[in-house]
Amino acid sequence: MSLTFTLDPALTPDLRDGVLDLWTDVSNAGGSVGFVPPVTREDIRPELVKHMVAMAEGRTRLLVGWDGSGRVAATAFLTLNTHRLMTHWLWLYTVMVHPRHQGRGYGRDLMAAAADAARGLDGIEAIRLTCRGGLGLERFYESCGYKEVGRVPGAIRVAPGDDRDDVFMLLPLT
DSSP: OOOEEEESOOOOHHHHHHHHHHHHHHHHTTOOSSOOSSOOHHHHHHHHHHHHHHHHTTSEEEEEEEOTTSOEEEEEEEEEOOSTTSTTEEEEEEEEEOGGGTTSSHHHHHHHHHHHHHHTSTTOOEEEEEEETTSSHHHHHHHTTOEEEEEEEEEEEEETTEEEEEEEEEEEOO
16 A cells, blocks of 8 residues: 645645644654654644645645545645745755655655656755654665765754764756
């Protein structure tokens, strides 16, 4: 079974709740998506609302991977640059695959779908993302074609005494 990807699906209450559940489950499984476990849906809801506002304003696009039963299994947010000198690349945020689907290659499928979606956007030549160091995420993104282009040591404080690097990755699309 593979995932079916949709760019810019209709933002229904079911989709909103599916993304919220996914984000909560990924966070509580230790995923590097902006939170440290334990978290609740209510902890994550304000961050999702920020993404939804950006979507409504046309600054962010949502890519959803659906599993065979029609549930949200993966997401990524593609955020356009508003600075006139940087509109040729976009940011990829909140890349998530549900823990029950991990280890099946769906992360690579999600990254390929995100690159395909970005290639379909007028004038986009590259994707940038950041990831939390210390988890091996750089190796995963490198296996998807990204290159490390910068690193800020200790920029992410996961907990007192547990600082991680903020790693910048780039995927040229041309």
